[in-house]
Amino acid sequence: MFDSRQLKTFHEVVKTGSYSAAARSLGYTQPAVSQQMKALERDAGTPLFTRVGRGIRLTEAGEALTRHAGAILDSLSAARQQIDAIARLRAGRVRVCAFPSAAATVIPDAMARLAADHPGIRVDLLEGEPPESLGLLPRGEADITLAFSYPGLHVDVPEELAEIPLLEDRLTVLLPTGHPLARRRAVQLADLTHERWIVGCPRCRANFLHACAERGFTPDIAFSTDDNLVVQSLVAAGVGIAMMPALVLSFLCHSKVTGRVVEPLTLRKVSAYVLREHLRIPATALVLDSLRAVAANRAG
Structure with a gap:
């Protein structure tokens, strides 16, 4: 040498x-x-x-x-x-993996903020649901992963990862605008025992079934899909209702769909995860700062 x-x-x-x-x-x-x-x-x-x-x-x-x-x-x-x-943050590339509702809400605002202040930083966006998305970090396939967790539902987080809490996302119910309960500001889960339901990803489904069990009923699940737009279309068509995180409300596309807070109030925690040793990488730390700032504005 x-x-x-x-x-x-x-x-x-x-x-x-x-x-x-x-x-x-x-x-x-x-x-x-x-x-x-x-x-x-x-x-x-x-x-x-x-x-x-x-x-x-x-x-x-x-x-x-x-x-x-x-x-x-x-x-x-x-x-x-x-x-x-x-x-000096004039260049760099960061791979960010996010679940769909965060990819459609938190990520665009954070990327716009980043592009305005540091146009040389490039971000590759990946989509994935926890816990599989968390496995991308130890394998070197992503630099930052946005993931969510529900109270009482354990998430296996590799010990080499650092968690950066971003926000708490309340759960809502999507209803057709003509639904009798759509006139209320909040909806009791116990009032929805006879509805047909549309459910999403496995973790969201598990949390939904747990919440229904606590209210003493087993929901009638008619459809299952991970696609938020498909969920909205099914609700708009009147074939079922859905429990969805509030992040989804910011990109409701159907005028025939409305969202209402579900009581008792349930919050899911949204966090960013990164390998601890990567917290010292300037571009990664900068993207995390941008995500934190956007999350703080949403919480505010």
Whole structure:
């Protein structure tokens, strides 16, 4: 492995034609240049220069190194510039995985904020539900994962992950606008025992069944889909109602659908997760700051 400082000195010796000229150009003493070249020859395992009178001449090995030294130094310089840009938040790439309702609400606002202040930061967006999405972090397939958890439903979080709480998202019920209970500001879950239901992801379904069991009934589940737009369309068509997080209300697309708070009030916790050691990476920390700011505004 060649030392980059020695390569730079070697490159200067070749360019100027002598140790003394290279020393003047680099601000070194001639003995310092000579020592560096001897060390470089030891690493190379063969002489790089031969003496010709008072001058020097490259050996065959020296000629070979000359053909590569400039490219190596240019690559190192480019690497230093790129690393400096990343460290100073002028560049960087962060992979963020989020569940659908967060991807449609929190993520766009956070990315807009990020693009305005740090346009050189690039974000790759992935979509996934917990707990599978949390597994992307230890495998190196994502840098940040947004995930949710419900009270009483344990989530297995790998111990190497740090949790950054973002917000609490209350649960609501989606009803057709003509539904008799749509006139209320809040709806008791116990008043919905005879309804047909549409349920979403496995964790949301598990929480829903748990809540219904606490109210003493087993819901009639007619449809199951992870697609929020499909849920809205089914509700609008009057074929069922759905328990959905309040984040979904901000992108309701059907005029025939309305959302009402469910009582007793149930909150799901939304957090960002990241490998602890990645908290020190500038671009990752910046994206987390943007997510926190957006979440705080929503909570406010």
